[in-house]
Amino acid sequence: MARVYNFSAGPAVLPLEALQEAQNDLVDYKGSGMSVMEMSHRGKEYDALHNEAIANLHELLGLGDDYQVLFLQGGASLQFAQIPMNFLGAGQTADYVNSGHWAAAAIKQAQLIGNVNIVADTQKDIPTRMPALADIRWTPGAVYSHITTNETISGAQFKTLPEAPTPMIADMSSDILSCPRDYSKFAMFYAGAQKNLGPAGVALVVIRKDFAAKGNISIPTMLRYQTHIDKNSLYNTPPCFSIYMITLTTRWLKKVGIENLYRLNVEKAKKIYDVLDASGFYRGTADKAYRSDMNITFRTPTEELDALFVKQAAEAGMKQLKGHRSVGGIRASIYNAFPAAGVDTLVEFMKDFEKRNG
Amino acid sequence: MARVYNFSAGPAVLPLEALQEAQNDLVDYKGSGMSVMEMSHRGKEYDALHNEAIANLHELLGLGDDYQVLFLQGGASLQFAQIPMNFLGAGQTADYVNSGHWAAAAIKQAQLIGNVNIVADTQKDIPTRMPALADIRWTPGAVYSHITTNETISGAQFKTLPEAPTPMIADMSSDILSCPRDYSKFAMFYAGAQKNLGPAGVALVVIRKDFAAKGNISIPTMLRYQTHIDKNSLYNTPPCFSIYMITLTTRWLKKVGIENLYRLNVEKAKKIYDVLDASGFYRGTADKAYRSDMNITFRTPTEELDALFVKQAAEAGMKQLKGHRSVGGIRASIYNAFPAAGVDTLVEFMKDFEKRNG
Numbered sequence: 001m002a003r004v005y006n007f008s009a010g011p012a013v014l015p016l017e018a019l020q021e022a023q024n025d026l027v028d029y030k031g032s033g034m035s036v037m038e039m040s041h042r043g044k045e046y047d048a049l050h051n052e053a054i055a056n057l058h059e060l061l062g063l064g065d066d067y068q069v070l071f072l073q074g075g076a077s078l079q080f081a082q083i084p085m086n087f088l089g090a091g092q093t094a095d096y097v098n099s100g101h102w103a104a105a106a107i108k109q110a111q112l113i114g115n116v117n118i119v120a121d122t123q124k125d126i127p128t129r130m131p132a133l134a135d136i137r138w139t140p141g142a143v144y145s146h147i148t149t150n151e152t153i154s155g156a157q158f159k160t161l162p163e164a165p166t167p168m169i170a171d172m173s174s175d176i177l178s179c180p181r182d183y184s185k186f187a188m189f190y191a192g193a194q195k196n197l198g199p200a201g202v203a204l205v206v207i208r209k210d211f212a213a214k215g216n217i218s219i220p221t222m223l224r225y226q227t228h229i230d231k232n233s234l235y236n237t238p239p240c241f242s243i244y245m246i247t248l249t250t251r252w253l254k255k256v257g258i259e260n261l262y263r264l265n266v267e268k269a270k271k272i273y274d275v276l277d278a279s280g281f282y283r284g285t286a287d288k289a290y291r292s293d294m295n296i297t298f299r300t301p302t303e304e305l306d307a308l309f310v311k312q313a314a315e316a317g318m319k320q321l322k323g324h325r326s327v328g329g330i331r332a333s334i335y336n337a338f339p340a341a342g343v344d345t346l347v348e349f350m351k352d353f354e355k356r357n358g
Numbered sequence: 359m360a361r362v363y364n365f366s367a368g369p370a371v372l373p374l375e376a377l378q379e380a381q382n383d384l385v386d387y388k389g390s391g392m393s394v395m396e397m398s399h400r401g402k403e404y405d406a407l408h409n410e411a412i413a414n415l416h417e418l419l420g421l422g423d424d425y426q427v428l429f430l431q432g433g434a435s436l437q438f439a440q441i442p443m444n445f446l447g448a449g450q451t452a453d454y455v456n457s458g459h460w461a462a463a464a465i466k467q468a469q470l471i472g473n474v475n476i477v478a479d480t481q482k483d484i485p486t487r488m489p490a491l492a493d494i495r496w497t498p499g500a501v502y503s504h505i506t507t508n509e510t511i512s513g514a515q516f517k518t519l520p521e522a523p524t525p526m527i528a529d530m531s532s533d534i535l536s537c538p539r540d541y542s543k544f545a546m547f548y549a550g551a552q553k554n555l556g557p558a559g560v561a562l563v564v565i566r567k568d569f570a571a572k573g574n575i576s577i578p579t580m581l582r583y584q585t586h587i588d589k590n591s592l593y594n595t596p597p598c599f600s601i602y603m604i605t606l607t608t609r610w611l612k613k614v615g616i617e618n619l620y621r622l623n624v625e626k627a628k629k630i631y632d633v634l635d636a637s638g639f640y641r642g643t644a645d646k647a648y649r650s651d652m653n654i655t656f657r658t659p660t661e662e663l664d665a666l667f668v669k670q671a672a673e674a675g676m677k678q679l680k681g682h683r684s685v686g687g688i689r690a691s692i693y694n695a696f697p698a699a700g701v702d703t704l705v706e707f708m709k710d711f712e713k714r715n716g
Contacts, residue, residue: 004391011598019385019393026381027374033677037557037603040366040678045677073431073559074580077594081578109578171414194595199395201431201559201597207515220467222432236435237552239559239597240369245395271395319391320398 001207009152009333010174010195018248036244041237044082049247050238056250061183061206068212069250070205070225071233071243075192076173077183079203080106083169083188084113087143095119095164098279099130100151101326102171110146115288117142117148125227128154128297129287131286133162142166144187150175152195154323155297155331156290175294176204177253178336179262187211193242195294196335198249202242230272246263253336261336268334268343269293275350281358299329304329305357312353318346363700366678367510367653367691368532369552372636378607378708393434394602407605408596416610418616419454419541419564426570428563428583429591429601433550434531437561438464440581441527441546442471444502444569444573453500453522458509460529468504473594476499485657486512487645489559491520500524502545508533510553511682512650513689519543525569533652535611536694539619545569551600553652554693556607560600571697611694619694626692626701627651633708639716640708642685648668655685664688 004212006013029036032045034303039046054069061067072078088094096107098121110116113156117139118210120131128151138145145164150157152174161170176191183189188207194200205225207311212225221227225236233243273291276284278296286296306329323329334343364371386414390403396638397404411425414434419425430436441464442613446452450472456479466523468474475497477700478489486509496503503522508515510532519528525545541547546565552558563583585593591601631649634642634656643655658664665686668680679689692701 002389003386006396008396008401009597011399012398013396014393016385019395023381023384027377028361028385031360033360033675034364037377038364038369038371040364040681041369041558043366043678073433073436073597074595075431078431078578078580085578107579112578129591141675166439192595199598199599200399200595218470220443220470222439222467223437236433237368237558238548239431239600241557241599242559242597243665283393317391320401325400343476 001292003025004338005318005345006320007318007332007334007338007346008343009324010192012195012335013285013337014198015249015252015337018245018252022245035286037241039240041181041234046240049122049244049267050194050233053243053247053250054232056247056254057204057206060177060250062311063183063206066210067206067208069230070207070228070248071238072205072228073239074140075203076102076190077105079171079190079205080109081113082225083144084110085145085219085223088114089143089216090114092143093117093138093139093141095145095166097131097136097162098123099148100128100154100156102151102153103148103175106146106148106171106302119145124351127287128156128285129290130156130158133160136162138164138166140165142236146167150292150294152295152333154291155286155295155326157294159290164333165170169349175292175337177258177261178265178294180258181192185310197331198245199242200233201239202246204246249337264340265293265334265336268338268340269296271343271347272296272332272350276345279354281354285313294332294333296332297329299355303328308357309353313346313349316349318342363697364678365676365690365692365704367553367682367689368550369558370693371695372556372603372690373607373610373695374538376603376610379606380603395599397598399592399598404411404598406598407602408591411529411605411608412590414612415562415564418535418608418611421541421564422708424568425564425566426587428565429585429596429604430561430563431559432458432598433558433561434529434548435463437529437548437563438467439471439501440583441465441504442468443577444583446578447474447501448472448671451497451499451500453474453503453524455494455505455520456481456484456487457506458512458514460509460511460531461506463507464504464529468684477503481494484643485645486643487648488514488516491518494520496522496524498523502527505689508650508651510681510691510706513644513650513653514649516632518528532565532693533650535616535619536623536652538616547613551604556604557600559597560604562604562686606694616678623651623692623694626696626698627654629701629705630654630708633705637712639712651698652691654690654692655681655687661686666715667711671704673708674707676700676707
């Protein structure tokens with residue numbers, strides 16, 4: 001088995017030990033005679049895996065029973081609609097910070113439902129960045145305020161999170177559990193699993209129960225958060241295998257520890273940013289004050305060299321370094337499970353590529 | 359490895375060769391150095407798997423390019439809402455056949471959206487059954503007519519499908535691709551994958567493109583069928599690994615062939631029904647004219663004996679035979695991938711159990 005260094009922005013690299021355990025048990029889970037994929041979601045084997053994932057997340061997030069951990073389908077993209085459908089009623093206003101592609105996608109869906117106030121807008125800024133906290137003009141009485149903690153495409157990340165006077169909701173798809181964070185400041189936060197938590201096909205939604213209780217009761221049952229709270233994410237058949245992978249990944253996260261992971265994540269990112277800063281060849285695309293530890297975006301002097309970089313890196317075992325199709329360039333996504341050795345290999349490659357093409 | 363006979367109603371048994379191939383490639387897919395779970399959904403490896411699943415389904419269903427094969431999230435339960443959100447406008451009527459638990463669940467969601475006409479109702483009939491075709495009173499001008507081809511819980515199945523004068527939509531979650539069927543009679547049909555197609559976490563939706571084009575354009579983007587048609591189910595990150603499992607399962611379905619599968623399915627079901635009919639001990643719960651080939655529901659003389667049956671069968675390697683929690687009793691779900699040898703084992707156990715307890 002030859003594993004490559006996988007810089008994909010998501011679906012992304014998973015902990016090797018989680019994959020190996022899943023492989024070992026794939027046809028016969030722990031002597032049950034069945035794959036996890038074949039088990040009733042109401043049986044005792046799956047039930048234990050489901051509830052362990054929930055318990056692990058409560059522990060990792062540092063949250064108590066006033067919050068519900070939910071596993072929903074449709075990814076962050078369905079959350080963009082589900083949030084305003086639940087909470088943005090007629091005559092009400094929701095605040096949104098427009099910090100980039102994903103924030104704008106959330107805003108577009110909210111605008112289909114109700115009244116949106118864009119309280120800061122850095123979507124088109126170059127270099128890419130988040131708004132300064134002092135520049136955000138929250139609306140008094142907004143039903144909720146929505147932020148995106150890390151913009152996966154632009155490579156900008158809030159280093160200090162905004163605090164609105166109204167219930168805060170955050171899309172944390174690309175940096176959840178990558179750093180210590182006071183999650184109790186949020187009424188709700190969510191993340192597609194496929195970056196820091198597991199495979200695609202499940203979204204983690206964590207919601208304060210008293211906030212969920214305020215949700216609109218006249219929308220379809222599957223779109224109400226309360227439905228899934230009442231049934232512990234078992235109202236309908238959940239994406240069992242994806243949740244099982246979260247169980248395995250959260251075991252690994254607990255073993256490593258969030259403080260350790262954060263230190264490693266900062267170290268990994270700094271090594272690449274140091275190359276950018278020491279170079280007249282590479283150019284980082286994010287404002288230094290908002291550089292993401294998860295998605296590092298940069299360019300060479302030309303689009304042709306960008307393409308050559310991605311091609312030669314892939315040949316050297318570093319895959320999926322191409323920037324998002326909407327912006328081009330190069331993007332190194334280095335989530336929790338991305339190994340430090342892969343960053344070292346990239347850094348050496350970057351220096352060598354500069355020598356050869358600079 | 360000791361595999362049990364897994365009679366789960368879903369998630370359910372998968373073809374062993376599909377599981378073994380997935381196991382073999384789990385950590386390093388075909389020398390790519392990555393798991394399928396770690397691949398960008400826009401990369402060439404995943405793209406090939408995604409499009410193969412679609413092509414296999416077109417071939418197995420016998421449908422051309424006037425239909426779109428979609429892989430969506432949220433299971434059949436979200437389809438219950440998504441269908442009326444797309445197609446049931448103000449002042450319009452949709453016809454629904456209420457044939458049991460799942461049909462009723464679809465009706466409940468449609469009633470939240472618009473005007474529903476229940477054109478036949480056998481939900482509470484004992485023995486469980488589908489309505490006679492002649493008893494269904496379709497509404498002229500209905501925007502669509504919805505049926506459930508097989509009721510997983512009651513064990514009743516349409517042996518001849520109704521034909522409405524208006525666009526037909528069918529929930530085929532528990533019998534899709536289990537028998538030859540003229541799928542071109544439907545404007546749309548759908549199925550949670552976790553019975554005959556793959557693992558939980560993906561719903562197959564097949565829709566005629568000209569019908570989808572009539573969908574409501576003011577609903578959230580993720581809930582519009584047109585969105586997913588335009589992007590070939592890649593508008594957002596799809597449930598990649600679950601779709602990959604459909605690729606493997608549809609390869610197996612093509613190899614066996616639908617005509618063969620149907621013959622085997624009928625043979626498997628008949629063996630169990632023959633035991634019921636020859637017995638004064640067991641009682642089938644479905645009307646003989648509507649007996650499902652997929653979910654065989656029956657009872658012993660008492661609830662205590664039902665429980666003993668389920669317990670002793672599990673001890674003998676036949677698992678998940680307990681009836682749905684809403685009705686109790688015993689249920690043997692024997693989908694496409696359920697092996698004939700498992701039915702033979704069950705039949706012998708049933709005869710023996712009757713001798714010991716009759």
